[in-house]
Amino acid sequence: MRNEPPPLPASLQDHYEWLLARAAAPPSRLLDIGAGQGRLLGLARELVRERLVGIDPKHPAGRPDHPIARVIGDGQRLPFADDTFDFVVETETLEWVRDPVALLREAARVCTPRGRVVSDDTDWDTLVFAGGDGTLGRRILRAFCDSGPNGWIGRTTPSLMRRAGLRSIEVNVRVIAEHELKPGTLGYWQIQVIDEWLRAKALATAQELDDWRADLHQATDRGDFLFSANRYVCVGRP
């Protein structure tokens, strides 16, 4: 079905559940900035009682009967009144916006005084794929980290939140880890993203990328594979 997001990898579902539990109390009005395919929103449906909204400049076309409000818009200029939501979250969106502090300032503005603003971003320099060929693996991951909009976004989120005026900032570094490489896992999907990104930018040859993938699959066959990524989750108060 074209408009359904792909199934959530189990490791990411655990992470999102932990993240949603950062609310001071079960949230009744949640905003996801840069909601993308709505994976977090889909999970939050069970939890949020009153209002669930995603905003993104490029939502996939929604189904007319979709229960979650999808707003087309810019997280740096939110089309909502002050104090509209009690849980405002962004996951992996900060590095894609021109002014991440403006996005976080807007998140704080639309959040009620007792609510929480949560940012959740991967630091791309912390990706680990355990295979046999360390030299090739290191080269590929460094090229990916250094060619993105901001490979170190994760480690900068605490200071971005402070600059946006958020208070009582709690900094958590969470490790997402998987030990099998198979379809439906976050690591499997991440390898595809890295492969497509580096091919499109001609930052690795097709041969290097094929060798890297083969090496990681061999590591899985030997029982040696591991994927991990550090996500920086900051929780602040407006």
Ligand SMILES: C[S@@+](CC[C@H](N)C(=O)[O-])C[C@H]1O[C@@H](n2cnc3c(N)ncnc32)[C@H](O)[C@@H]1O
């Ligand atoms: C890497 S995706 C993350 C999607 C989703 N939050 C997730 O974790 O799966 C980044 C998202 O940020 C959105 N985005 C880019 N610029 C934005 C902006 N100015 N305001 C809000 N969202 C934006 C993109 O359209 C994209 O859906």
